[in-house]
Amino acid sequence: MIKKIFSGFFFSVLSVVLICVLFVSIMLNIILLGVTAAQQEQSTKSDSFNEKVVEGESDKSKILIVPLQGVISDSGPDTYTVNSRHVKKVFEQAEKDNRIRGVILYINSPGGTITATDKIFHIITKYKNVKKVPVIAYFDGVAASGGYYIAMACDKVICHATTITGSIGVIMSFYQAQELLKDKLGIESIVIKSGEHKDIGSFSRNITEEEREIFNGILMEMYATFLEKVRSGRKELTDMPEDELKKIADGRIYTGKQALELKLVDELGYFDDAKDSICETLGIKRSDTSFVQYEKNVNPFFELLQAQTKAENPVQSMLRQKFTANFYYLWRP
Known part of the structure; x- marks a missing residue:
């Protein structure tokens, strides 16, 4: 009798548990479907701006x-970097x-990766050619290297007197830790490669003189591209002899006042002066137009979720940046 009662109780409890599990499973599926639909809707909205x-x-x-504003890079989230994908969407909507x-x-940027910088330059140039409207640049706290490169796509450059600008050139740097790994830690890197230079720039071995020449050849090609953009963007410097231009574009930084003296910018002023200047170019009164900005059309929940999924461990970020060889249009003291 006791055995029957116990058996009946057991199956009753098991039935309740199974019903609860089934209910939770159904609810989770409903929530999952809702989240998926919301993500699809959010994805559609994220292609436009308010x-x-x-x-x-x-x-x-x-x-x-x-x-x-920020470092120019396509590898980081839009919130913390100047991202060419984001800039492209902005100008597509503006078009x-x-x-x-x-x-x-x-512009308030020290520059960044070479490819992302050049993409943004191309986006702005294309927009100007299609829409035939004036595009001017205003330099705030920093507009150096890649930040300056982008401005060469503009019709006019207005700069705050205390802006840090210039830094025209290319930089690459990486650490080498062969002695630390092998002599101090007893770690030896084993690399099997198809060619002598397949692991060029590796932090686990010393760079050779031939590899220095390889890096230097790439760097000087990218530097020549930067100088070409300066010549095309600064009409006052178009006819300057190359050796004279390279004296200006030797990587050093300038204040806004110094940049004006060297004809790297057109005027000194504040952001209000930039607004007045573009209205003057258009032949309209400032009071007869509106100044607008685009803001991302996002749901805060999905923005947080996206940030979490894309977040990079600080240690991973440090190792990736410090131990990986790369080329930059970047002012990096």
Whole structure:
């Protein structure tokens, strides 16, 4: 009798547990479907931006302000870097709005990776060629190296007197830890490679003189590209002899005032002066136009979720940047 009661109780409990598990499973599937649908909707929304008016009331005439703040890189999240994919979306949306009569790039960047920098330069140049509207650059705290490179796509450069700019050139650096690994830690790197230079730039062995020449050849090619952009973007420097231009573009930084003296920028001023300047170029009153910015159309929950999935361990980030050879248009003291 006791055995029957116990058996009945056991199966009753088991039934309740199974029903609970089934209920939880159904609920989780419903939530998963909802999250997937929301992610798809969010993905669609993320391709467009909300327009925020920062000054003015006109709906017929607009000037777009595009902030480019931070290190230029396509490998980091949009929030912390100047990302060419984000910039491309901004200008694609701007291209569809015929009420935008001009663009101000608000640059506060020490530069960054060479490819991302050149992509942004190309995006701006393409937009100008298609829309035929003025694009000017305003330099805030820092507009060095890749930040300056991007500005060469603009029609005019206005710079704060205390801006740090210049740093025209290419840099690459990496650590070598052969002695530390082998002599101090007893770790020896074993590399099997198809050619002598397949592991060029490895931190686990010393660089050879031939490899220095290889790196230098690449670096000087990229430097020549930078000089070409300076010549095309600064009409005052177009006819300057190459040796004279290289004296200016030897990697050193300048204040805004020094940059003006060297004809690297057009004017000194504040951001309000940049606004006045583009209105003057367009032949309109500042009071007759609106200054707008694009803001990401995102759900804070999914923004946080995306940031978590893309987050990189600080140690991993340090190792990747310090021990990996790469080339940069970057002011990196």
